[in-house]
Amino acid sequence: MNREQAKKLLPIIQAFAEGKTILVQEDIDWRYLSDDADFNLNPLRYRIKREPKYRPFKDAKECWQEMQKHQPFGWIKASHGYFNIIGIMNDKINFGTNNNWLDYEYMFNMYKFIDGTTFGIKEE
Structure with missing residues (x-):
């Protein structure tokens, strides 16, 4: 992992640590990341689930x-x-x-x- 990848993945890991819901992309679908996740180093595969406003x-x-x-x-x-x-x-x-x-x-x-x-x- 390089520094740019780390910068992109850091907010995802922070949100995960705070208990927010993280989605992970598998092929074209998005699924919920489990509580015992093993993060792949590709930050583009993850996103934080948007909370309703x-x-x-x-x-x-x-x-x-x-x-x-x-x-x-x-x-x-x-x-x-x-x-x-x-x-x-x-x-x-x-x-x-x-x-x-x-x-x-x-x-x-x-x-x-x-x-x-x-x-x-x-x-x-």
Whole structure:
């Protein structure tokens, strides 16, 4: 292996060490690399699986539509507990008490749907 090959393979090995999913090319197909991988020195045969990108909701309609995809409906979670959403406005969401309105950006960063999915919209 030369230095240029090492530079190309280093991010793959780093991602593998961090627990990210690595794909390896076999002929024209890509498959998941196993946890006990024996790396071939050809860096072009490997790639890091792209994680989906999410963004905060832009308005109440978008939030409502996405909420309907997650069960149990209206429940979210954070490191400090589970909560039921009781109100949605165009720029804020409410759970718990009448005066607990938080903006979509904050909710995106701090909460997840109860199924573990990011509390936001998946961008394609």
